[in-house]
Amino acid sequence: MHDWTLVSAHVDWINKLAEFKLLDDTSVERVLRLEAIETVTLDCREHWGPSNSVNNIVFVEDESLNELTATIEIQSGGKLVVTASLSSNIGLPQRARLPTSKIG
Template sequence: MNMNNCHDWTLIGLSVNWQIGELQIEMLDSSSQRRVWVARNLVSLVLPRQHPWGPSVSINEVSVSNAGNGVTAKLEVQSGDVIECIAGSFDLH
């Protein structure tokens, strides 16, 4: 999974399948192709939408790190909001 080059991608939306513990984050990449980032075995999701820097749907940066309880991913939107999730694994489609 390489999420290092997603600056200025467009965040479209998120969906959670609670029953199977899966999160899907839908985005458009720099060439306007639809991409889906899938988190499996979801443990935690923090989803603020406060716009401290003003409204935006563009991604600023993504960081991913391994933790004792899974993989932690933080997706910073150019609004200043940081979406944080912990899951067993992440895949980009």
């Protein structure tokens, strides 16, 4: 998902849902969706200069806290971090089944 373009980030507070719209390397729209979210942090600062291209996406499971954390790092240096229950349904874009690191 490196060099994909972040189009939008949407949080549905009532339904505890986060959706990130992205354009893949062929400009096809993909949606990363996390349900049962617990926390959301959006760092929109441009530490490394302006960009809305994805540098990387990392998923980490912490079984001791029953949490999954998804971190989207943007090439500007900004980050979008979402923590959800491990029971969360995660919708990953096709062609983007990413390995998950485990803690605990």
